[in-house]
Amino acid sequence: MSAASGSAGKLIQVEDITRVFHVGGEEVRALRGVSFGIGRGEWVAIIGQSGSGKSTMMNVLGCLDTPSSGRYMLNGKDVSRMSDDELAVIRNVEIGFIFQTFQLLPKETALANVELPLVYRGMAARERRERAKAALDKVQLTHRMHHRPNELSGGQRQRVAIARALVSEPSMLLADEPTGNLDSATGEEIVRLFEQLHQAGHTLVLVTHEPKLAARCPRAIRLSDGQIVADGNGREVAMGTASDVLNVGGA
Ligand SMILES: Nc1ncnc2c1ncn2[C@@H]1O[C@H](COP(=O)(O)OP(=O)(O)O)[C@@H](O)[C@H]1O
Ligand SMILES: [Mg+2]
Secondary structure, rough: OOOOOOOOOOOOEEEEEEEEEEOOOOEEEEEEEEEEEEOOOEEEEEEEEOOOHHHHHHHHHHOOOOOOEEEEEOEEOOOOOOOOHHHHHHHHHEEEEOOOOOOOOOOOOOOHHHHHOOOOOOOOHHHHHHHHHHHHHHHOOOHHOOOHHHOOOHHHHHHHHHHHHOOOOOOOEEEEEEOHHHHHHHHHHHHHHHHHHHHOOOOOEEEEEHHHHHOOOOEEEEEEOEEEEEEEEEEHHHHHOOOOOOOOOOO
């Protein structure tokens, strides 16, 4: 299994990560020594009950937060000790974020929303437009590119957000409860889109509390109280039948 192979070529390698918050003189240990690798092209769910450390893990993986100790290598770079400015650059280049609440600009068209990350990169308008159209094509939404978010369904809005995440060709897509605001049929539509993106070779990391979604992923990691308690086949981890932690500390 890829999860057990060597760490050298991994897109993500986290080693003994901790994150401690200090709240009114008390220590909250949100992550307590987490280690795993994720290879290019993997589709991994991070699951666990409320308070288990999923959002903290997601913030570290997304370079929105830095660990208290441990090491995080992303695409060959040690990001665990970077400054906020350096992290901002890494985020822009390496990561495409997908949020539960879509986070689209309401007054802009789908096309303009998808172009936005390229505007920040200073890309010329014509090239920007071409790339944004190609990204909208990947989510089967070119026929709605001139619509604004309030003229789109929830599922279409999330697909625009996915196109926006794809447009800058990041190393990985990082999604936080991507179906959390959708009804089950629309959620299913989005899961199928993730399946297509996985088949096309994209690296996907989803944070979710929904076992049904995790069960669709080839791999899931379960957190409990800031530690990994299972890492393996998505269905088995989601159903709680994965027998053991498979790759803590790397093999
Ligand atoms: N900014 C913060 N300050 C203090 N405690 C926090 C902060 N963020 C998270 N925590 C605590 O860390 C633990 C893990 O939280 P979190 O990562 O949000 O879990 P989850 O996303 O799985 O619900 C919880 O006990 C939470 O209260
Ligand atoms: Mg959370």
